[in-house]
Amino acid sequence: MDNTLLINIALADDEALFRRGMRLILEDYPDLRILLEAANGHDLLARIRASDELPDVLLLDLKMPVMSGIEAAEIIRREFPSVLIVVVSSHISKAFILNMIEIGAAAYLGKNADPDEVVETIRMVRDKGFYYNAAVMEVIRENMMGVNPAKPQRTIETEITNREKEVLQLICEQCTTQEIADKLYISSRTVDGHRNNLLSKLGCRNTAGLVVYALQNGLARVG
């Protein structure tokens, strides 16, 4: 298998049997490799710091002893912004989802998610930087209609070109770089350029952060 296509995965869950079950499922797919496992947030940070290779994707439980997944996610976003966080939690209520999206999680799944959806999400996240399923999109939409429907748009918006805005909208629609390139009749390298400009202009560390920023500030529409 071509190493650039291999997805390195970190698995954090306090239930050893759950980790084992997940590992056995993921290992059936030749493009997925379990790089490391951890039983709590503290353990996870230690193992990531000690590892020669960074995981591409982290499957993260939230309720864990010693250090919760929420705390761990905040630290990982600061220290290892390239690690894509996929939350796999039994808490699927709005506050939990919004909180993790705001921290910068790339996806949020319930523990009852079909394992095929987990695999699908890992690949999507790796391809697009984030993957919000229907349930997550629903929560984001509800939240935008709810308490603060019209957060004042920051002045930053004027600094974004129309083309960048188009790219941002397509990113929020979960298009891949190639899809965006095709739709806008530009090269994928140009799309990457726009994306990098957006990241630095909006002060975001990765695509998931970009999407959250765009949705929260009304720079893009969802669904």
Add this chain to the structure above:
Amino acid sequence: MEINLQPTEIIVFAGIGILIMVALALVMVSYANRAQRRILTQHMEAQAAELRHQQDLLQRNMIVQEEERQRIAAQLHDDIGSKLGVLHLTFHRLRRTEAQSEQYGPMCEEITGLIARTLDTTRRISHELLPPTLEDFGLLEALQEFCEGIRKTGTVEMQLEHSVSRTDLRDATTELNLFRIVQELTSNTLKYANARLITVQLHKNEGKVQLRYCDNGQGFDLENTRSKGLGLKNLENRVRIIAGDWKINTRPGQGFEALINF
């Protein structure tokens, strides 16, 4: 020796005698009165102590009940829920090898569905016992979710307005008891009031925080409402736990309003 008393002298002596007897009687009456009052005071003190004791018991009861709920919720979530999660994953592997089997394929689908539903039920019960949102994000988020949950049932509109921050709500015990108060009042509204709108407000008022709960239902006669007493008794106890005071305004046809200051 002979004493010859003049009639006027007899009257004077008789008068003095009567005065002495009246004075004696007065002393005795006042003594008896005082004794009676002392007994009464003691009795009242005993009654007050008894009442305090009962209130303490009720409060203790309520606290134990909360602890039990938390324990069961945690066990449901940590033990049963997570084991079901493992079962869900493990069975998925078996299902994948048997998916094409005519004999086992449908059975596998059935079992998968059952596991998913049991997982959902376990989570729901655990959340009803103790919403994880309350534990992790506090009262305001938990109430927001609670209102949305009620709205989604489509029976009544429920709104939350507030101008307080989490620090105004003191501690987890206060938050939990306020949440339960809203839960219990809502359940009363849904059962009896036939209301279309429930409003929950949390605002600061003269250095204290006020929780206002009101519905626009049919209200009831507060004086003659023994049957609804239990719900209000719980409210009273919870308010006492958070060291607050409370007031209820309701009349038939006038809706219902509860004000809790703490």
